Amino acid sequence: MNAKPKSNIGKASRKTRPPFEFDINGNITVSAFATKAEDVNEFANRYVREWLLWHRSGRLDARVCDIAALIVSIIDCQFLPNYFFDHKIEWIEKTFLLKKLRETIPVRFSEYSAATLAALRALRPTICQEAEMPGIDACDELLQLALPVEKMLVLGGDHRLVVDQSTQLNSYGCRPFPRPEAITFSSSTATSISKYAFDLVEKRRQQFISEAIESGVQTAVADLAQEVRTGICHQLGIGASLAEVVITASGTDSFLIAHGLTRLLSGSPTVTLIVGVDESGSGVKLALQERHFADDTALSYAVQKGQPLSTGSSQERQIDIPIRDTAGGEVPITVLDSQVRDLVVTNVAAGSYVVVHAMNHSKLGYSGPSRALLMELKRMLGPKVCIVVDACQMRLDREEIIEYLEHQMMVLEVNRKNG
Secondary structure, rough: OOOOOOOOEEOOOOOOOOOOOEEEOEEEEEEEOOOOOOHHHHHHHHHHHHHHHOOOOOOOOOHHHHHHHHHHHHHOOOOOHHHHHHHHHHHHHHOOOOOOOOOOOOHHHOOOOOOHHHHOOOOEEEEEEEOOOOOHHHHHHHOOOOOHHHHHHOOOHHHHHHOEOOOEOOOOOOOOOOOOOOOOOOOOOOOOOOOOHHHHHHHHHHHHHHHHHHHHHHHHHHHHHHHHHHHHHHHHHHOOOOOOOOOOOOOOHHHHHHHHHHHHHHHEEEEEEEEEOHHHHHHHHHHHOOOOOOOOOOOEEEEEEEEOOOOOOOOEEEEOOOOOOOOOEOOOOHHHHHHHHHHHHHHHHHHOOEEEEEEEEOOOOOEEOOOOHHHHHHHHHHHHEEEEEEEEOOOHHHHHHHHHOOOOEEEEEEOOOOO
């Protein structure tokens, strides 16, 4: 049911009634004895929309729907300014007998007390019967998906995407929900999502949750990932036989994965030439050294920035090739090409497997070495050289991407999130 629930103020006969109740059609009745009626209305509308989404399949124990709706509604509050956040969290803690929600939100069924479950049960239609749990592990796995779109959009990122509650903005001055008052012409990371794109993502989120309930989380995740891969190929006009899409959490993560793949391909010592690393992502150099490039990972594990990923991390030779001179001017492409060619040929002759990280384009619009040189190196040295093209700014034509792939080069790109 996609219709927004209706809300109205009803009469209550006893003060012991829950703050609100709703029926199976999503109609909401707020208790006349409810304090902070405005807060109750806002919370109730979000809670009921989510509850109906999870209950729609008819396959879930109603208690799982209760908890999923509560989690999403609480996380929603994290995207409110400080005053409103504190105001609502205090009300939620008191109403549903929870503690320390500012610090952590329970996401497992077993973390919810019988008293909290009873408070949630009192909200929903009496016709919704509770059945035997299908398996606590399966329920907990599903509850990991109890996330609003805003939260899903920043998962797998790092501290730069965390929204400051006092400003509702991240460190880029953006947010993971529409900001129509701002005009942004920046990279995909530093752009607030448009309302059009946000609505599309919300629709797909609802479909994804229904699929996870019906087919299982792992199947739904795999199907969604394949849908994204197929969509990327379609957008770029790439045939299925031309390339395989590897999805990463960020542009910098893609460098890390690309480096690991090139090491697997090489059967000899590797030398990596990095062109224009200073105009790429701030963590690229660390990623290419197989070191943590942030204080947390894409799976939210706390780590120490700069530390090796493992004791077996790569210690291979790396050479930085600047694309600007000491005065800040661009190095002429002919000079850059000559430098890269000499380094590649010399190191291949010495028995090394050479990886060239080329730039197309940098954050400041520079490209190099030339495509002509990259094609020449592949023709001349074939499998002895691997070329990785940094196209994360997506400032190139489809034809260029296809040409790189046809010459068996890796292409790193970031899809725009703002639609």
